[in-house]
Amino acid sequence: MNVEKITNWLDATLSVASFDDVSNNGIQISSSGKDVKTVAFAVDASVRAVEAAAAFGAEMLVVHHGISWGGGIKRIDGGIYRVIKAAMDADIALYACHLPLDAHSTLGNNARLVKNLSLTKSEEAFKYRSSKIGFVGKATKRTQKALDLLCADADIKSVKVAPGELVGVCSGGAGDFAEEAKNLGCSLYITGEADWGSVIAAENCSMKMLCLGHYATEVWGVRALSGAMAKSLRVKTVDLTEDLA
Numbered sequence: 492m493n494v495e496k497i498t499n500w501l502d503a504t505l506s507v508a509s510f511d512d513v514s515n516n517g518i519q520i521s522s523s524g525k526d527v528k529t530v531a532f533a534v535d536a537s538v539r540a541v542e543a544a545a546a547f548g549a550e551m552l553v554v555h556h557g558i559s560w561g562g563g564i565k566r567i568d569g570g571i572y573r574v575i576k577a578a579m580d581a582d583i584a585l586y587a588c589h590l591p592l593d594a595h596s597t598l599g600n601n602a603r604l605v606k607n608l609s610l611t612k613s614e615e616a617f618k619y620r621s622s623k624i625g626f627v628g629k630a631t632k633r634t635q636k637a638l639d640l641l642c643a644d645a646d647i648k649s650v651k652v653a654p655g656e657l658v659g660v661c662s663g664g665a666g667d668f669a670e671e672a673k674n675l676g677c678s679l680y681i682t683g684e685a686d687w688g689s690v691i692a693a694e695n696c697s698m699k700m701l702c703l704g705h706y707a708t709e710v711w712g713v714r715a716l717s718g719a720m721a722k723s724l725r726v727k728t729v730d731l732t733e734d735l736a
Contacts, residue, residue, distance in 0.1 A: 492527050492726055494518070494551060494584045500724055501553065504598070505591035505716075511621040514589030515559040520575060522584035527551050532717040533731040534709050536585055538573050540735055545581035547729045552578070553716065555600075555709055557587025592712040593662055594624040598719055600662040601625045603711035604681070607641075609633035610658055616675060617661045617668045625661030625668065627675055630654050638701075645703045652679050662708035669693035669700045683708035706736065 498518055502508065507516050519536070529551075531544035536554045544552040558564065558574055567575060578585055593600050594615075601624065605613045610628025617625035630652045642649035652658060659672035659680040666685020673680075673696045680698055683705035693700040710732040721728040 492724065493524065494522060494527055497527060497530065497551060497720075497724065497726070498586060500720070501586060501588065501716075504719065504723075505588055505595055507588060507591050509622075510590045510594070512590045513560055513620075514557055514587055515561075515563060516557075516588050516591065517586065518584060519557045519559045519587050520578045520583075520585035522550065522578075522582050525550060525582065527584075527726065529727045529729060530717075530720060531583075531729045531731055532713045533735055534706055534713055535735070536574055536587060537735070538570075538577050540731060541574060541577040541581065541583060541585075543731050543734055544583055544729070545577075547731075549583060549729060551584045551586065553586045553588070553713075553720075555587070555589060555592050555713055557585065557589070559587070590619065590622055590624055592716065593709075594622055595712065598712055598715040599624075600709050600712035601660050603715050604660050604662065604708060607711070608637045608658065608660070608681075610660070616659060617665065617671060619665075625659065625665065627657055627659045627672070627677060630656045630658050630678075634658070641703055641707075642701065645707055647701065647703070650679060650699055650701065662711070663705055666690065666693070666700065666702065669698045670696050672700075673698040681708075710736075 529549040531549035533540035613628030615623040656678040659677040666689030
């Protein structure tokens with residue numbers, strides 16, 4: 492299978508073209524065009540991720556956070572040089588997908604977090620640029636146990652949430668949505684990380700906010716996408732998220 496076919500599947504599955512994103516989503520590093528037998532998946536386009544993909548014999552690496560943002564790469568030096576060199580030395584193509592993987596209704600980081608937390612009747616929320624990327628859902632009897640486990644993994648104190656209460660979920664660095672979560676009637680807002688201003692803003696409006704870790708909230712979509720590709724394209728996929736945590 493070639494890189495173009497896999498790229499077309501990713502673009503279509505994630506509706507990449509419909510997003511106004513800070514990330515330059517899609518192929519960010521090309522390869523020699525050799526046949527792709529193994530696709531590796533990671534959260535970040537790091538040297539470690541490229542080297543791990545190469546160790547598994549992957550010809551392509553799909554990540555959430557790529558190396559090309561905004562106006563693109565200005566200079567190929569420092570860390571950017573090392574990532575590009577590692578990828579070119581191993582002849583590995585790099586595909587990045589940012590907001591589309593946060594927002595996808597079934598495979599996205601937030602959709603999978605909602606499912607893990609057993610939230611029901613979830614609705615899209617938390618607009619970033621032109622797209623709503625998070626969700627608000629109702630807690631169930633299973634939500635507290637799942638929440639306790641996530642907090643234990645993040646080494647933070649859990650909070651109580653009763654069945655029927657609204658919970659807002661937005662992965663990554665989305666602490667600035669805490670006030671919006673409060674206005675939507677949420678009893679709890681869950682994200683990856685928040686700057687200090689957002690922490691104080693949440694405190695001032697009495698919004699309970701849990702920061703589970705940027706990385707920890709963004710492995711979900713990567714893992715789901717890996718499984719979906721293996722099933723749909725019948726290509727071998729490798730999930731690197733545990734090894735790189």
